[in-house]
Amino acid sequence: MPAPSRIVVIGGGITGVAAAHRLTELTNQSSTEVVLLEADDRLGGKIKTSEFGGTRIDEGADAFLLRTPHAVQLASEVGIGNELVSPTAASAAIWAGKLHSIPSDLALGVPTSLMSIAKSGLIPPIGLVRAAFDLVRPASRLDHDSIGEWTRNRFGHYVHDRLVDALVGSIYGADTDRFSLAAVPQLQTLSQAGRSAILSGRRMRASAPAQTGPIFGAPPLGMEQLITSTIADIQRRGEDRVRIISGTPCESLQQASDGWIVNDLTADGVILATPAHQTASLVTGNVSTALRSFETADVVIVTVRVAAHHWPDHLYGRSGYLVPKSQQRLVTAVSFASQKWAHLAQADGSQILRISLGRDGLPVQHLDDADLVNHAVEETGAHLGISIDYSTARISRWTHAFTQYRPHHFHRISEIEQQLPTTLQLAGASYRGIGIPACIADGRRAAEKVVAMLAN
Numbered sequence: 001m002p003a004p005s006r007i008v009v010i011g012g013g014i015t016g017v018a019a020a021h022r023l024t025e026l027t028n029q030s031s032t033e034v035v036l037l038e039a040d041d042r043l044g045g046k047i048k049t050s051e052f053g054g055t056r057i058d059e060g061a062d063a064f065l066l067r068t069p070h071a072v073q074l075a076s077e078v079g080i081g082n083e084l085v086s087p088t089a090a091s092a093a094i095w096a097g098k099l100h101s102i103p104s105d106l107a108l109g110v111p112t113s114l115m116s117i118a119k120s121g122l123i124p125p126i127g128l129v130r131a132a133f134d135l136v137r138p139a140s141r142l143d144h145d146s147i148g149e150w151t152r153n154r155f156g157h158y159v160h161d162r163l164v165d166a167l168v169g170s171i172y173g174a175d176t177d178r179f180s181l182a183a184v185p186q187l188q189t190l191s192q193a194g195r196s197a198i199l200s201g202r203r204m205r206a207s208a209p210a211q212t213g214p215i216f217g218a219p220p221l222g223m224e225q226l227i228t229s230t231i232a233d234i235q236r237r238g239e240d241r242v243r244i245i246s247g248t249p250c251e252s253l254q255q256a257s258d259g260w261i262v263n264d265l266t267a268d269g270v271i272l273a274t275p276a277h278q279t280a281s282l283v284t285g286n287v288s289t290a291l292r293s294f295e296t297a298d299v300v301i302v303t304v305r306v307a308a309h310h311w312p313d314h315l316y317g318r319s320g321y322l323v324p325k326s327q328q329r330l331v332t333a334v335s336f337a338s339q340k341w342a343h344l345a346q347a348d349g350s351q352i353l354r355i356s357l358g359r360d361g362l363p364v365q366h367l368d369d370a371d372l373v374n375h376a377v378e379e380t381g382a383h384l385g386i387s388i389d390y391s392t393a394r395i396s397r398w399t400h401a402f403t404q405y406r407p408h409h410f411h412r413i414s415e416i417e418q419q420l421p422t423t424l425q426l427a428g429a430s431y432r433g434i435g436i437p438a439c440i441a442d443g444r445r446a447a448e449k450v451v452a453m454l455a456n
């Protein structure tokens with residue numbers, strides 16, 4: 001069989017960039033051309049780092065998990081593995097009237113020790129009593145596939161609101177009552193491991209190999225360094241077999257008798273690394289209808305600087321805090337970036353805060369810039385009892401930031417994929433995980449699948 005001549009990747013976020021990188025590895029003995037097509041002038045999608053008052057600060061993602069291999073592996077392959085930095089020992093908190101340290105012994109918010117949640121002061125006595133029911137309740141139903149239902153069934157309202165929803169909701173921009181349990185692997189495993197979540201969590205901890213070292217990492221120049229380094233590596237490996245075309249959206253994708261036509265390019269295989277709601281307009285029929293029905297949540301990050309003399313002593317040693325749904329107005333989380341990352345500490349002692357607003361069911365994009373900054377500054381100021389300067393605020397709007405994995409999400413994905421030819425792969429944060437490692441893994445999976453199909 002002749003080698004495939006062209007594979008087009010549509011979408012230059014981390015998924016598409018990782019797919020293109022893997023394609024250049026897989027096709028390096030052939031004449032296959034790899035084309036990466038990005039609508040925007042800038043590559044990176046939801047990964048974006050820009051200067052804020054002289055320091056490079058991320059506008060979206062600021063860290064990736066080190067304990068799943070894919071992001072670390074990519075960073076190493078593209079030459080920045082040894083440069084990765086990790087957060088300081090500063091600790092995160094949850095705000096409920098005041099800041100409470102996040103209890104130890106949690107599995108993504110699910111307690112494995114009643115003592116440790118009692119000590120945190122975050123759960124009132126009635127909530128602790130209800131949480132203890134987990135130890136004696138019969139096994140919970142799982143057919144609803146809802147994180148909220150499962151957690152409240154085991155532990156009641158307080159553990160759900162102040163721990164599980166606060167932690168999981170902040171990762172996915174989610175309302176966990178309407179979010180798939182199966183799509184969050186740690187919770188899925190825990191819910192299936194036995195009758196009581198506390199006892200299962202404890203057993204799993206005891207039998208898991210001891211994990212040492214930091215949990216999160218990031219490139220020192222910000223997350224965009226992962227994109228630029230990967231692109232440089234693609235160009236180095238692919239030389240004249242690679243074309244990276246930015247500022248050019250895919251406007252038409254058609255199936256031809258022997259492959260695909262992407263805009264005016266013929267292709268043997270295509271990877272659609274675009275979010276589901278955008279992919280919907282590039283495909284047709286039932287697949288388009290199904291993808292169009294995926295809902296998303298918008299978020300905004302307001303970055304501000306707080307002068308050193310306004311920063312109270314009790315906030316040193318903190319990396320930030322989450323706001324549980326029951327306590328939220330618009331602010332859902334605040335990261336103290338210059339305490340979370342040693343390399344972002346400011347010489348003048350000022351603090352850089354990244355304030356997140358909005359989630360599924362808490363819209364924010366209708367607000368103008370001034371309103372967003374007012375909300376961010378007033379709510380955060382009230383939580384912390386400090387005064388924040390408005391003048392330097394940076395606003396990063398993320399429309400359709402997070403695809404919401406509704407209950408039975410994976411079932412919907414597999415139904416959609418069954419209707420697609422295998423030379424067309426869907427990849428990215430809308431499908432099999434939103435974290436950067438999951439996106440990289442999915443881009444690589446799609447690349448491997450297309451190359452394998454074309455080789456047959």
Ligand SMILES: Cc1cc2nc3c(=O)[nH]c(=O)nc-3n(C[C@H](O)[C@H](O)[C@H](O)COP(=O)(O)OP(=O)(O)OC[C@H]3O[C@@H](n4cnc5c(N)ncnc54)[C@H](O)[C@@H]3O)c2cc1C
Binds near residue numbers: 010012014038044275
């Ligand atoms: C505020 C925020 C904070 C986050 N924090 C973290 C974090 O700390 N850690 C973590 O692991 N994850 C985090 N995430 C999640 C993670 O950043 C994203 O899930 C991931 O970057 C998505 O990558 P992607 O390539 O799948 O999609 P995207 O980044 O959305 O990329 C898709 C690309 O496709 C392009 N495109 C769309 N339509 C077309 C078209 N027709 N033709 C060509 N190109 C097109 C878009 O312009 C875009 O560049 C965060 C996300 C947000 C929004």
